[in-house]
Amino acid sequence: MVAWLIASWIAxxxxxxxxxxxxxxxxxxxxxxDSTDMLGNQKLIGSLWFYFVDGDxxxxxxxxSDISSKYNLFFTMFEKIDxxxxxxxxxxxxxxxxxxxxxxERTGQNKTLKGEINVEFEYYFNVFDTIRYDFYIIxxxxxxxxxxxxxELVLEL
Numbered sequence: 001m002v003a004w005l006i007a008s009w010i011a012x013x014x015x016x017x018x019x020x021x022x023x024x025x026x027x028x029x030x031x032x033x034d035s036t037d038m039l040g041n042q043k044l045i046g047s048l049w050f051y052f053v054d055g056d057x058x059x060x061x062x063x064x065s066d067i068s069s070k071y072n073l074f075f076t077m078f079e080k081i082d083x084x085x086x087x088x089x090x091x092x093x094x095x096x097x098x099x100x101x102x103x104x105e106r107t108g109q110n111k112t113l114k115g116e117i118n119v120e121f122e123y124y125f126n127v128f129d130t131i132r133y134d135f136y137i138i139x140x141x142x143x144x145x146x147x148x149x150x151x152e153l154v155l156e157l
């Protein structure tokens with residue numbers, strides 16, 4: 001499984017809003033589509049979109065030179081087996097599902113960041129039939145967001 005991250009935020013002249021320093025995230029949608037890679041192999045692309053707001057505007061990595069300590073978007077994958085969801089271990093995943101949200105910063109008095117983050121997952125093998133993800137972010141101050149979850153996702157390659 002391979003994944004990409006796209007982040008955007010909303011800026012401009014707006015009334016100063018007050019939000020807590022802990023980031024807040026909200027699941028928006030997950031779409032699955034068929035695709036092929038450059039070698040002609042079939043794969044699925046899963047696109048997750050979620051909304052975020054951070055009151056003190058410190059979402060995103062400040063310095064990615066020490067990559068191991070700069071991950072700030074974390075996923076836990078669950079697989080549905082016999083009607084129940086079970087956490088997928090590293091024996092099946094190979095490595096944790098985590099990303100680096102790029103540096104974001106607002107200038108001016110209003111430091112609040114709001115926007116949408118899109119993460120894309122590539123599924124090459126029909127290892128999983130039905131999955132779901134739990135996910136959260138951590139800002140530069142070490143504040144954890146709330147945990148969000150996707151609905152049940154059916155992967156048919």
